[in-house]
Amino acid sequence: xxxxxxxxxxxxxxxxxxxxxxxxxxxxxxxxxxxxxxxxxxxxxxxxxxxxxxxxxxxxxxxxxxxxxxxxxxxxxxxxxxxxxxxxxxxxxxxxxxxxxxxxxxxxxxxxxxxxxxxxxxxxxxxxxxxxxxxxxxxxxxxxxxxxxxxxxxxxxxxxxxxxxxxxxxxxxxxxxxxxxxxxxxxxxxxxxxxxxxxxxxxxxxxxxxxxxxxxxxxxxxxxxxxxxxxxxxxxxxxxxxxxxxxxxxxxxxxxxxxxxxxxxxxxxxxxxxxxxxxxxxxxxxxxxxxxxxxxxxxxxxxxxxxxxxxxxxxxxxxxxxxxxxxxxxxxxxxxxxxxxxxxxxxxxxxxxxxxxxxxxxxxxxxxxxxxxxxxxxxxxxxxxxxxx
Numbered sequence: 001x002x003x004x005x006x007x008x009x010x011x012x013x014x015x016x017x018x019x020x021x022x023x024x025x026x027x028x029x030x031x032x033x034x035x036x037x038x039x040x041x042x043x044x045x046x047x048x049x050x051x052x053x054x055x056x057x058x059x060x061x062x063x064x065x066x067x068x069x070x071x072x073x074x075x076x077x078x079x080x081x082x083x084x085x086x087x088x089x090x091x092x093x094x095x096x097x098x099x100x101x102x103x104x105x106x107x108x109x110x111x112x113x114x115x116x117x118x119x120x121x122x123x124x125x126x127x128x129x130x131x132x133x134x135x136x137x138x139x140x141x142x143x144x145x146x147x148x149x150x151x152x153x154x155x156x157x158x159x160x161x162x163x164x165x166x167x168x169x170x171x172x173x174x175x176x177x178x179x180x181x182x183x184x185x186x187x188x189x190x191x192x193x194x195x196x197x198x199x200x201x202x203x204x205x206x207x208x209x210x211x212x213x214x215x216x217x218x219x220x221x222x223x224x225x226x227x228x229x230x231x232x233x234x235x236x237x238x239x240x241x242x243x244x245x246x247x248x249x250x251x252x253x254x255x256x257x258x259x260x261x262x263x264x265x266x267x268x269x270x271x272x273x274x275x276x277x278x279x280x281x282x283x284x285x286x287x288x289x290x291x292x293x294x295x296x297x298x299x300x301x302x303x304x305x306x307x308x309x310x311x312x313x314x315x316x317x318x319x320x321x322x323x324x325x326x327x328x329x330x331x332x333x334x335x336x337x338x339x340x341x342x343x344x345x346x347x348x349x350x351x352x353x354x355x356x357x358x359x360x361x362x363x364x365x366x367x368x369x370x371x372x373x374x375x376x377x378x379x380x381x382x383x384x385x386x387x388x389x
Contacts, residue, residue: 020085020088023082027093027344030069034061034342035339051224052231061339063158063183065346066345068343072347073348073349086347087348089340090341090344093341094162095166097162098289098333099289099293100332100337102292106301109251110251113244113248119383120384125154125256127154128368129259132146132365132367133263135364139364144170144171144174145361146361148168148174153372156218157183159219161178162338167264175349181362181365184365186217190216191225194208197211198229198233204384206384206387209241209243210245211377213243213249215376226238253290307319307322
């Protein structure tokens, strides 16, 4: 009997799939609960007339999955049988999700903003990065957490945080804090900025769309804000302009992650985490999953261009099939792979660790969000008339 038990234990240790399966199944359950919960919360928000009828939920299923994971970890706890699979989700599902997201972004979208659109976006991204990192240092906060908030504020919210986290070796509690920070201020911007855009830009859909696309953090929140604007003032073009602006801004993840990684390793306090940090070689600052993201974005771009010129993407896919292809895989990456990873983050996060982070990072996120909104408002007011879409 004892020999049988030992054999089973040895088989368990040697079989990777068996070891990973419990944690992966748990993460999948949390993901589906997160997606369902986000949809239900979105339904409630629409019913309260905070968003137009038929709008998608402005809350990410990923964010709700993190919350569910945190609740599970801090109430019933996480049995040791789940730990290896949860860790696998955080590490590998995250990278797969970021790579697949590349199919959502076509480089040709950036060209629609013309020569003046890109400097506007770069200015807002730079503001988010510089202000956040400055106040992180000023308030003597964690460089890792400050870097995550900087990327989330400057580029594309939750996605940028998740893409940056493995590069700067962020802890699970820091990722959760940064995601919560970005989500809160993004939702506030989504509800408030459409009215601010109308106040400053009246019936100019290009300026309003540029402002919403550069001032609000997450893609879903930008879309929600543009729909609110359209409902309130019946200007449909603002939805297209805001979407193009935000997708173009998202593309900068390719350049910004290596940049902030360099700044992080250059300035990090070696005593902060008790481990030795060394500035890696330049080519190691560009993670393989970012290269994968770029390759998939190029694939989407070439497919769109060949579709436009010949009527079929790569000479193979008709318009309907091509659209279904990139929509399916990009959605699979953003919903399920990234959801799986962030469910793992939530399940790995112990509330006790948050006591060491305090309220100051929340203030940093507030200052950064306000600064980006202000810079966007000023630049769009001064140069928005030069952009034609």
